[in-house]
Amino acid sequence: MAIVEELKALHADTLAAIEAAADTTALDEVRVRVVGKSGTLTAYLRNMGAIAKEERATVGKAVNQVRNAVEEALEARKKALATAELEASIDAAAVDITLPGRVQQLGTRHLINRVSEEICDVFLGLGYTVATGPEVETDYYNFTALNAPADHPSRSMQDTFYVRDLSGDEAAVRGESDVLLRTQTSGVQVHCMEDQELPIYIVAPGKVFRRDVADPSHLPQFTQIEGLVIDKGITFGDLKGTLDYFCKAVFGSERKTRFRAHYFPFTEPSAEVDVSCGVCHGEGCRMCKGTGWLEILGCGMVDPHVLEMSGIDPEVYSGFAFGVGVERVACLKYNVPDLRLLLQGDMRFLRQF
Numbered sequence: 001m002a003i004v005e006e007l008k009a010l011h012a013d014t015l016a017a018i019e020a021a022a023d024t025t026a027l028d029e030v031r032v033r034v035v036g037k038s039g040t041l042t043a044y045l046r047n048m049g050a051i052a053k054e055e056r057a058t059v060g061k062a063v064n065q066v067r068n069a070v071e072e073a074l075e076a077r078k079k080a081l082a083t084a085e086l087e088a089s090i091d092a093a094a095v096d097i098t099l100p101g102r103v104q105q106l107g108t109r110h111l112i113n114r115v116s117e118e119i120c121d122v123f124l125g126l127g128y129t130v131a132t133g134p135e136v137e138t139d140y141y142n143f144t145a146l147n148a149p150a151d152h153p154s155r156s157m158q159d160t161f162y163v164r165d166l167s168g169d170e171a172a173v174r175g176e177s178d179v180l181l182r183t184q185t186s187g188v189q190v191h192c193m194e195d196q197e198l199p200i201y202i203v204a205p206g207k208v209f210r211r212d213v214a215d216p217s218h219l220p221q222f223t224q225i226e227g228l229v230i231d232k233g234i235t236f237g238d239l240k241g242t243l244d245y246f247c248k249a250v251f252g253s254e255r256k257t258r259f260r261a262h263y264f265p266f267t268e269p270s271a272e273v274d275v276s277c278g279v280c281h282g283e284g285c286r287m288c289k290g291t292g293w294l295e296i297l298g299c300g301m302v303d304p305h306v307l308e309m310s311g312i313d314p315e316v317y318s319g320f321a322f323g324v325g326v327e328r329v330a331c332l333k334y335n336v337p338d339l340r341l342l343l344q345g346d347m348r349f350l351r352q353f
């Protein structure tokens, strides 16, 4: 029978096409072409009515056989292709565990923090405690309570960032704000004198801000450590002994110190302290600009009027105070020529310390 022969050929062709389908999309095309709604095999079933009655059973049986065989082959091929596709996608996404790993860069403690802690540690060893104060401060604590009232010329020694008050307060709107970014940690002295029991032995590390352009020896934000001692019978001798001990602890026991008379509004007498140059040992070199000495801090005996303003009786108590620039100490200790290097976050620089 011609039709049965045709069906055999269709069967063979379809099985070959199924085998040749390279992926599930190609396989689906074969399915649609042969057993889909208008597929070639489906057409035989549709046209059954046109076949002679006596042949219908034989042809029908042959069509069904071919259809079953084709559907079975489609199903088997579909499974095989799906498995292969899944495996390929897993392979593509696989991690190559034989590749060398990427090294994570470990950070280091920043030099500013290290030196700051080192300085505080020297004083903790002497029985001091660490105090802190606000970075956004009022005019009173930053200047007035430190003997620099509004019209005092010493205020212009420190270019100041004032904080604009947006509350609508008229004076603030005119730019006469009394809130500012502290220019010195000395305001912490006042907070401590107001809040703490006597005697006081504190160091206060923290950030300070000045309206300065960054250059090798200035930064608009830097770190200071304030020191304050208030007790009965404190003399300039105590100040000298303490700060000489501090300089030797930080820079080395062979270093010398020198006290030069200076002016600060809140101390009387006041001094600046120099430490002998570690590069030339006093001979004079580029590091110390030929002087043999490096200036490292300001200090003095707390002015009796400052004690009085904070409610301490200067007839009973006396004290000394000092302020150290941490970045400056760090640079002098490690011969860093430019303060700005400390703030650039360059790991090649920072990792050296």
Ligand code: DAH
Pocket (backbone or CB within 6 Å): 183, 184, 185, 186, 226, 227, 264, 267, 297, 298, 299, 300, 320, 321, 322, 323, 324
């Ligand atoms: N506050 C001063 C400054 O920033 C440094 C200073 C000097 C602090 C003398 C003191 C001091 O406590 O007694 O320039």
